[in-house]
Amino acid sequence: MSQTVARAIDIVAFVSRRHRTLGEIADHLGVHKSTALRILQTLEEGGFVRRVPDHRYAMGFQLIAYGQLALDQVEARALARPILQELSERSGHTVHFAELAGDRVVYVDKIDGRGSVAMGSRIGLPAILHTAGVAKAILAHQPDRARWLSRCDYQRFTPTTVAGPEELSAELDRVRERGWAEDDGEHEDFLNCVALPVYDARGQVTHSLSVTALKVVAPLAELRAHLDEYRTAAHRVSRALGWGGDDHGRR
Template structure:
């Protein structure tokens, strides 16, 4: 990276701390005021910084617009898919990715198990919201008032004897999931299917998606599946890092 670009980019985190005058910017960069002014003018021309009436500089509106546009155009499925495939290759079981949209939790990606017994879940299909591990993670991240409002509106079908029976029980489960940072569905939707899940978080720490590993009892027991939880959480953390921009992707030289 050229020295000029490096210096210009160094101004942005400085102004993120609050408005600064020309002297403060020059001192932080370790350059003459004329150099700092030239850099600030260039950033100002592009809308990345703004000069206030008191002659101090702050971050410009264009920078916020670019950040918002970047977030809106992030495709968590595209980012997550290679990680889901690698996880599937490591454990062999079905891997799902889900998001919360308009009151439903939907599967947006799936990597099939390598075992003969397959799950009937499909991309685009809503999950059983009161029992699914991915749903618990996504709903547990909602503000408390939203969690209570949603819990009161839901039906609680007893798919199995382990299904969530009512709103109070559901809210207790969400609180538990919120505290521990992961979730399970151990026979809550189907007696023979178990699932462990972990959250994918954005730059602000909020849960933007959830991923899970599911397997039938005939392949692995619930206890055996739970041993995969550290691997599932590491995978979710890797996706989170890439999605939020905290973990740069490796570039290959041609």
């Protein structure tokens, strides 16, 4: 990959999180402002970035349009969406759908619940591997666990965040044994969720869904009480993806 292309990709990823100044972008790339500006001008012409009124740079509308087109091409998302919507409407909570994509677990759909609040999860962005329920529900079923454990930075967000690879590996063992994962305020301490694996036609866990709620609205114990309902939804999605076995990957 050429250096210019790599820098352009880096800029798009950098401004996707929040608006950035020219100086911030140049510092992030480790280049002079004039170099960063030339790349930004090209990206702006293509609609990949845009300047906002305070002279900072943000994600461009053309990129947002391409992102939506890419999501529309994710067949699993289209097949799962009616089931996810039904689950969100019935539970009243936010439902996430995630996909194993290379070395990441990415949110590919999100149905906001009634009275939902802002969450760190965004469609198209990767889940945090050592905290997100959707990530743990998938990773627990991957054969190359050591590689995944090495990819986590184990940043401590809250007192309940998994502290290191040994603790995460033990947690993944529990997830695989009981058939579901959870996030007990491990990234945002006011939220909790339970997550279920989703199987594809080969019986491999390639996706997962989660039900997320404010702790003051539905604490973890309450979410666990509805696991049968959530498990049924996950099984329905697995069926839609071509899986003909049970909830444990067995035919």
